[in-house]
Structure formats: C-alpha cells, structure tokens
Amino acid sequence: MLQHILIAVDGSPSSHHAANQGFGLARQTRAKVTLVFVLETPPVIPVGPLSGYVMTAPPRTEADLAKARAELHELARDAGVPVETRVELGAPADVLCELAERLGVDLLVVGARGLSAGSRWLLGSVSDRIVHHAPCPVMVVRERKR
Numbered sequence: 001m002l003q004h005i006l007i008a009v010d011g012s013p014s015s016h017h018a019a020n021q022g023f024g025l026a027r028q029t030r031a032k033v034t035l036v037f038v039l040e041t042p043p044v045i046p047v048g049p050l051s052g053y054v055m056t057a058p059p060r061t062e063a064d065l066a067k068a069r070a071e072l073h074e075l076a077r078d079a080g081v082p083v084e085t086r087v088e089l090g091a092p093a094d095v096l097c098e099l100a101e102r103l104g105v106d107l108l109v110v111g112a113r114g115l116s117a118g119s120r121w122l123l124g125s126v127s128d129r130i131v132h133h134a135p136c137p138v139m140v141v142r143e144r145k146r
C-alpha cells in the first residue's frame, strides 16, 4: 500500500508534471506527500597539485533558498492532499536516495528530464542515478508526446 510518497522537483516543467502525477496518485491512495527541492552544493574538485580547486556549481544564496521554498509552496497549495515541503542541500540524486531511505517512503517520483532538457539523453543524470540506486520503488514520469 502507498502510505508515503516522496516527490522531487528542480524548477523544471518536467518535474512539475511529475509532481502533479504524484499528487494524483496520492489523492487516489490517500498517501501523504513529501515534496523536496535539492539545492545543489558545489562539489569541490581537485585539479592537480598546484592549481588548487575548481567549483563546478555556484555557491547557494538566501535568494536560491527563498526561490526553492516559494516553488514548493506554490505546488503544494494546489496538490489537493497534505504536503510537507523541504529544501535540502547536496548532490541531488544522493540526497534524494538518502531521504527516501530515512523517511521510509513507499515511492519516489521524479521527472524523466529536468533543467538541462536540451540533451540527447532520454533520462537526465539525476533520474538515471535514482533508477539505479533508490532504496524504494521509483516512478519516472515522462510527458506524453502529443
């Protein structure tokens, strides 16, 4: 039985579509929902003995946090089910898998693609990693072709 669904959003239309599918499932099953946005923190990569370190993502600001919270609240408002929202920091796929484990959710819902939708791959790197490493069932929502 579905009692608790974790839904991951990243600001992309694909993730909003996935969230709405997840909400629909929650309405039918009376599952509770946790909606999460992971603010990607810069991984620090060593690049040789003398050159120091390179950051591959910008550091996160209060404005990023406020924007993520606002997006979550807007989605939650129209969900039609009780939704708990949270913003986490870290590497998205790892954080999502850890959170799914920690909360003991029955299903993790993600979009097939996210913000870098221009690429030739069918699945984004986060959804790909989640399909391989999640500790629970996963629903990857691809938008229907019209």
Ligand SMILES: Nc1ncnc2c1ncn2[C@@H]1O[C@H](COP(=O)(O)OP(=O)(O)O)[C@@H](O)[C@H]1O
Binding pocket: 008, 009, 010, 012, 014, 015, 016, 018, 036, 037, 038, 039, 040, 092, 109, 110, 111, 112, 113, 114, 115, 116, 117, 118, 123, 124, 125, 126, 127, 128
């Ligand atoms: N930072 C994030 N926080 C929460 N969910 C995320 C994050 N990044 C990706 N996701 C989830 O994974 C799905 C696929 O995104 P991703 O694999 O990053 O694709 P892309 O490579 O197109 O950006 C998104 O629709 C969203 O559900």
Ligand SMILES: [Mg+2]
Binding pocket: 010, 114, 115, 116, 124, 125, 126
């Ligand atoms: Mg992405």
